[in-house]
Amino acid sequence: MDEFDLVITNGVCVTATDVAPLDVAVKDEKIVRLAPSGSLKASRTKRLIDAEGGFVTPGGVDCHVHLQEPSMFGKGSSADTYETGTRSAIAGGTTTVVAFAPQQKSLDSVLTALANTHELARDNSYCDYGFHLLVANPCARALSEFQQLASTEGVTSLKIYMTYEALQLRDNEILSVLLEARRNSILTMIHAENGDVLAWLTEQLEAAKLFAPKYHGHSHAPILESEATNRAIALSSLVADTPILLVHVSEPAAALRIRAAQTAGQPIFAETCPQYLFLTRDDLDQPGFEGAKCVCAPPPRDAEDQKAIWRGLRNGTFALLSSDHCPFRFDDAETGKKTCLSEEYPVGRFRHIPNGIPGIETRLPLAFSARKMEMTKFVEVTSTNAAKLYGLYPRKGSLIPGVSDADLVVWYPDGALGDITLTNDILHHDVDYTPYEGRKLQNWPRFTILRGRVMWDRDGGGVVGDKSYGEFLKRQKSTLNAIWDTVQEEGPFDLEKL
Amino acid sequence: MDEFDLVITNGVCVTATDVAPLDVAVKDEKIVRLAPSGSLKASRTKRLIDAEGGFVTPGGVDCHVHLQEPSMFGKGSSADTYETGTRSAIAGGTTTVVAFAPQQKSLDSVLTALANTHELARDNSYCDYGFHLLVANPCARALSEFQQLASTEGVTSLKIYMTYEALQLRDNEILSVLLEARRNSILTMIHAENGDVLAWLTEQLEAAKLFAPKYHGHSHAPILESEATNRAIALSSLVADTPILLVHVSEPAAALRIRAAQTAGQPIFAETCPQYLFLTRDDLDQPGFEGAKCVCAPPPRDAEDQKAIWRGLRNGTFALLSSDHCPFRFDDAETGKKTCLSEEYPVGRFRHIPNGIPGIETRLPLAFSARKMEMTKFVEVTSTNAAKLYGLYPRKGSLIPGVSDADLVVWYPDGALGDITLTNDILHHDVDYTPYEGRKLQNWPRFTILRGRVMWDRDGGGVVGDKSYGEFLKRQKSTLNAIWDTVQEEGPFDLEKL
Amino acid sequence: MDEFDLVITNGVCVTATDVAPLDVAVKDEKIVRLAPSGSLKASRTKRLIDAEGGFVTPGGVDCHVHLQEPSMFGKGSSADTYETGTRSAIAGGTTTVVAFAPQQKSLDSVLTALANTHELARDNSYCDYGFHLLVANPCARALSEFQQLASTEGVTSLKIYMTYEALQLRDNEILSVLLEARRNSILTMIHAENGDVLAWLTEQLEAAKLFAPKYHGHSHAPILESEATNRAIALSSLVADTPILLVHVSEPAAALRIRAAQTAGQPIFAETCPQYLFLTRDDLDQPGFEGAKCVCAPPPRDAEDQKAIWRGLRNGTFALLSSDHCPFRFDDAETGKKTCLSEEYPVGRFRHIPNGIPGIETRLPLAFSARKMEMTKFVEVTSTNAAKLYGLYPRKGSLIPGVSDADLVVWYPDGALGDITLTNDILHHDVDYTPYEGRKLQNWPRFTILRGRVMWDRDGGGVVGDKSYGEFLKRQKSTLNAIWDTVQEEGPFDLEKL
Amino acid sequence: MDEFDLVITNGVCVTATDVAPLDVAVKDEKIVRLAPSGSLKASRTKRLIDAEGGFVTPGGVDCHVHLQEPSMFGKGSSADTYETGTRSAIAGGTTTVVAFAPQQKSLDSVLTALANTHELARDNSYCDYGFHLLVANPCARALSEFQQLASTEGVTSLKIYMTYEALQLRDNEILSVLLEARRNSILTMIHAENGDVLAWLTEQLEAAKLFAPKYHGHSHAPILESEATNRAIALSSLVADTPILLVHVSEPAAALRIRAAQTAGQPIFAETCPQYLFLTRDDLDQPGFEGAKCVCAPPPRDAEDQKAIWRGLRNGTFALLSSDHCPFRFDDAETGKKTCLSEEYPVGRFRHIPNGIPGIETRLPLAFSARKMEMTKFVEVTSTNAAKLYGLYPRKGSLIPGVSDADLVVWYPDGALGDITLTNDILHHDVDYTPYEGRKLQNWPRFTILRGRVMWDRDGGGVVGDKSYGEFLKRQKSTLNAIWDTVQEEGPFDLEKL
Numbered sequence A, B, C, D: 001m002d003e004f005d006l007v008i009t010n011g012v013c014v015t016a017t018d019v020a021p022l023d024v025a026v027k028d029e030k031i032v033r034l035a036p037s038g039s040l041k042a043s044r045t046k047r048l049i050d051a052e053g054g055f056v057t058p059g060g061v062d063c064h065v066h067l068q069e070p071s072m073f074g075k076g077s078s079a080d081t082y083e084t085g086t087r088s089a090i091a092g093g094t095t096t097v098v099a100f101a102p103q104q105k106s107l108d109s110v111l112t113a114l115a116n117t118h119e120l121a122r123d124n125s126y127c128d129y130g131f132h133l134l135v136a137n138p139c140a141r142a143l144s145e146f147q148q149l150a151s152t153e154g155v156t157s158l159k160i161y162m163t164y165e166a167l168q169l170r171d172n173e174i175l176s177v178l179l180e181a182r183r184n185s186i187l188t189m190i191h192a193e194n195g196d197v198l199a200w201l202t203e204q205l206e207a208a209k210l211f212a213p214k215y216h217g218h219s220h221a222p223i224l225e226s227e228a229t230n231r232a233i234a235l236s237s238l239v240a241d242t243p244i245l246l247v248h249v250s251e252p253a254a255a256l257r258i259r260a261a262q263t264a265g266q267p268i269f270a271e272t273c274p275q276y277l278f279l280t281r282d283d284l285d286q287p288g289f290e291g292a293k294c295v296c297a298p299p300p301r302d303a304e305d306q307k308a309i310w311r312g313l314r315n316g317t318f319a320l321l322s323s324d325h326c327p328f329r330f331d332d333a334e335t336g337k338k339t340c341l342s343e344e345y346p347v348g349r350f351r352h353i354p355n356g357i358p359g360i361e362t363r364l365p366l367a368f369s370a371r372k373m374e375m376t377k378f379v380e381v382t383s384t385n386a387a388k389l390y391g392l393y394p395r396k397g398s399l400i401p402g403v404s405d406a407d408l409v410v411w412y413p414d415g416a417l418g419d420i421t422l423t424n425d426i427l428h429h430d431v432d433y434t435p436y437e438g439r440k441l442q443n444w445p446r447f448t449i450l451r452g453r454v455m456w457d458r459d460g461g462g463v464v465g466d467k468s469y470g471e472f473l474k475r476q477k478s479t480l481n482a483i484w485d486t487v488q489e490e491g492p493f494d495l496e497k498l
Ligand SMILES: [Zn+2]
Pocket: A191, A247, A248, A297
């Protein structure tokens, strides 16, 4: 009888702290052995993969993914279903996603929102998945359901917005969310842009007849983000240092504000995304409607800002590099970017451009190819920290024998692939473009393995897994760093201490 | 014929930069001569005052005064009319006030609000006066009237609120105000506290049955102020560095934020008030309802914070020391502090305590007696800068022969008065208490002179002037420091530069 | 034949990123397998250790250790030889030390200094060891030897002093060292205290007849350290961002300065020590001469400062927690603390108290017992980062099968040991006191294993290893984080870019 | 008999706080009356000057002037004597200078140094003058003389250097100076550049054969200045917040460090100079030896830095704008810039270029013409603050009747002069160039009046005064702002408080 289901030999294994030549053995969906390189080559195994010296990393964990969400901002709607989105994930080396279960303002229950989202994802995912609650209506009922969310449903994080009419919470609502999240050890993700200012700038720009895609960037001026970031941190601080995560941070002043809070010992976490490392304002400022391909919020910033975001990734300001995959088709006037075109507005109206870009598949290859982080840092921010922050660790995000799922990416040996040109053709989402069209890449996942099963075999059929293999993941509370320390030290929020 | 109407001899004159023994001569309401000390003693003058070595300072200019405003927050209403408030001012050495002309949210015109306020003040003021527009409804009509306000009506400043349901503007509304203010060289005063957070804390405190006056302080936690201050600065910055003034700054983090903006060259100005220099949290935390006497917003802070505010006054963070006189009677269940008492709430409900304290008369004596500033700084922050910031200079705020109004305070010689105990008995407002009851003072205005006329003669009848002598002052645009430099350098707000 | 030399079963293994129940197998001095917990219990192994649920951590790596250095500051001399010091290390869970090879100012060669130190350590060490060059005379010859040091001798780090007459380098000398270190990828450790200021304060204190041990603390006022830290960072920055490590950081302002540099992307690293986490100024201020037991430089600081140092450890400001073991006997008038006592100076003269405290054995137990860090952070700062920073990784500091030496500490299961009282009796150094006498500890290394051999068996004989088993370690260049990135990006120091 | 010696009518008088049309009357060397504009036109006066609407400002006070100092750095020696330097001052609107009385390292007495300098200046100065002691040897005797300096000799300030072999004090020496200065209420001026680093960079540059004048700028890299500034502030702080003044600040990081200290309430003052507002690095980087004309220390910086220095001037970081007049002839191989040329070094060796530039005459016209400050700020930083900081106020620096000396500058009415081209021809120093050759100016002093006497009449003979009219000024202790507050609050330096 075979000792192992799968052995990967001759790879260089990477965790958030180690890089070393090691063989990996898999049995019953788990990693069961790490052994000196080459030592498992001859073992009895159902399948043997020779990594030929390539890196072997834990499967990517992407915890900022929008899939099949209902239209909340107008005509655009998500180009990807759970099926197509997770297919794209797996082809790009991501084995776990945490997507959003959106509560709309008209709904008073978050559990209902969760149930609805389960419907969409069930038996429809190539990778393992979990949900964050997207809370748009923190009414008493919704708040009262937080306990069940966390303790029973395995949903230990939620996202709130400081912008967008359909989603924006006022500061008092944010405080109510934070207080209840604190009570239940739920992590609150915050989209920090000042919605009132955005609305005002949008009106001013439209009044001045500035409609082109690039003005999306003007309407989301950097100070919207740094202001809201400061405010979010203040609110966290007010509720006796309740942990928050600032998502998709794009600009240096916000990053510095976050860093200052971390320096002071506050439980402030942050995420950035490939669009802030690989795109700039120039990508928005294309002739005609082309810039719409890069319309997302916050928008790509200047080249100098990009450097600062890289710096923040390296110095630990950002715990996470997520995709914020939020896909809309470009050449589609029914559900995509072009819904905002009309005879009156031949280059569209930036305010109505469906807001988001695809990136679930390109996240890891872009970051890997940039060679601007150590490999350990790459694994840390794209997998391990995400697993820890969202309560999936140690099952996900690491390579611990007997403990970690056998979620693995086998990369090509250095240089083996030559330069790849990234084009939308090679991607597996249901979107008709990628904002990174034409970029050169140095590597790509050769195999993506989910719980021991090869789901992606680039040279042997591409997506070879099955869309019903992905499982829903009930998540524990966050364990990243000392995230709950202030909560434990301070105890329950105490009005007398104000 | 007399050469002069009035001569003050043997005084030590103080301006924002100089301290020197000088004689002052007055003719036709103006200062007409500064001469070597003693040299005018023998001149032909209608009246001669011998200052006996005491200081002679420009009349106080108090540009943060609430008089006879309509009830906007519930049952309390202003204890002082223009008559009683300005009587109190003059007795405390203040010769000019700028009070608020409040536009309520239900009103779409600021000019109407201005007209209404003129009615109240006309022939009813012991001192000269001007108005700031208090803008609660920045609708299109109101904004369109800004030009007339500034160019015709002599109203070159306005105040807006980031808190209080009846007054709070959203950030987009603030931006509209700033943009129009910029166009008309109007200075925007901002009450910076986060109203949504205040509302939430108030609800939390009430839900926990914490009603006593001291919880007013808890509900206005320091971070409300520093957060809103940061936001206000961000909004100013967004509108191409439009000048703003943060009023009644009470806490160190806000002061440091302001200082950082000033360091960076932004046109951010700030004011503090005696309550943040002479009261603390302990004054709020009195047995029973007593603490209500010190309920104002922001509230008095900790002793350490007080030190930081003094530091800010000395290092120039604060251009102004104003009173924020906002008087309510204490022992008055119809219009005063006690309107919030009931059988159910024997110590009241802090949320309904009329919010404000009297201080127009005590501002100068307290600050003078503290001996914590140089005399030049004392004059600078209580008179000269106020005159400059609010477009009254050089007519007010200085001692320039032929140019400045003969608005003067003659103080007692050092030690001549012994220690005075401040009690409400000696004050001239229509309020039944002072929050500074029992404090020791070293000096008090001996004479207050408005445009050459003695209005206050402490040893010769007290208030000896006439309530119709005060004149309305049309104000020019602000001239403090380089306040409009960024406006001139940047030019009109340009959306393309965002 | 046995498959393994040693198996540890039922332990909870910890690395800098993972905590998990795992069995560990050892063969030929290396870790060769990590396997699901319990799975190796029955394997063929020469020795089986049942960890009974206790933690298993990589052996401690202590890279700040003074052993058998010649007297450079007066009468005191090191109480520990390599034998006794490393015996103490091993009993406290430390399997690798990097000690100093001191070049005296009178010596022009660093290679000679290195050779001398080899003599002392050879066949005389219970643990593996390396050397940092302590450079007191960076003359041309010494600088010219840096290349051989790094490339041939395996000495890839050096330490310099900004204080102490016998060692202090002027800023120009520091620059020469940094420039040559940069060329050879050598890491420069800096003792950052302002020596000139120390000398002046010492004279002032003595002139005022303030001789007691506590004045050692006064003479090393915090600002000496923050000033020198700022200067060291400036010097690093000047030489095109050459990496430096600030050793034994004790005070918050220095920590914040370091953090600011890290935020800005500069290659500034830092270390703190148990004395700044567990001792305070009060420990220095004991009756009579007792405080001399805690005389080290920098001195222990205030309780508030301690908190800030803990914060810096948790937020990543400090990469390392080292001992700065620098032992002198207390009750010893020939070579110890009491050499500074005399009839004239019955409580000694603080300036002549031999400067340093023992701590090599207590470092890990104190830090472990404090329970103020996550276990991963504990391993990171006491072992992994030290190994990476000093070029010993992955051989030391991790648990990688086939790669890492089998250097392991097996701790007692939680609570198994009860509270231990730390007394000098239980320690293995050749010092007659510990500054931590009487502290309560929750745990202690049960077994310390060096390259597969049990060296310390607390319940089975104590130190059971052999003083000739420790090996000299040639070290590679530092690999911590992106330490050489700025060097690579900037290239050689370029005067034209100044 | 004439009532007045001199009347200036139709001028616009400016002080540090006021700008107003006023007539000025002078009698017996003093200002005796300020009167409404035009009102003194018809008075009985020996002389009447019609300012025709031009500004009338207090005479310039320039407290950073090097005159007739001995060679201390090699071959160069001062081009100006007291006679020629003060002649130049008066022609540029400066009526008071404070120059340096240099103690050389070989001299143990500062009183001797003072006596020597008196010899040079006596009966040889067109303007009033005082001395700062330049302390190069703070030995016991020199320190013991501080009391006499301040109390008897009227020398209440001194300057020390952190650079230049001939002058550099070590940090311990600086502390001794500060301590003694504190005891005697003496203000310590500090030239803050790191001399050891300068020496090292100079050697490196020379070793690389980089000798041209522009490398002077490289050798004085900005970080030398910000480092030393931080150190100086640390030393002041250590001696219980003893006041210091950082002279000739040229770069933004130093300015921000100073500002931070001021924000924290420390008694840190600062000065900048025209060369940091009007010259840049490009002026140093001229073909051949031309750049030597702009060699001074610190050197001119980048255009962005210049902006930051202007910002610091406007926001109050800098109390003073002084000239740092330090004149060497250019085309002079005996005593001037060209002493460093030789056949071997055809563009000289930057290290030997006499270090300094002339500027005593151009300071006011350049600053006035720039129109980048309000007029009150112009007077504040060029006259009033200097008088206050150096104990000359209110005799100098203001316009107080009966109190202030009649030191006045009458400027041309706006536009009356057209553009003037600044060339060395029109200057009155004994230097053969000006670094500002060819600049356009909008104004120039029309009359300079010293104690009532016209010394400079641009349209009526130029320098019309007499070189023996200038008087030595015994100075009081500094009175700028709250300069001695920390000294009074803290009391004598207390070692127990360290
Ligand atoms: Zn978002």
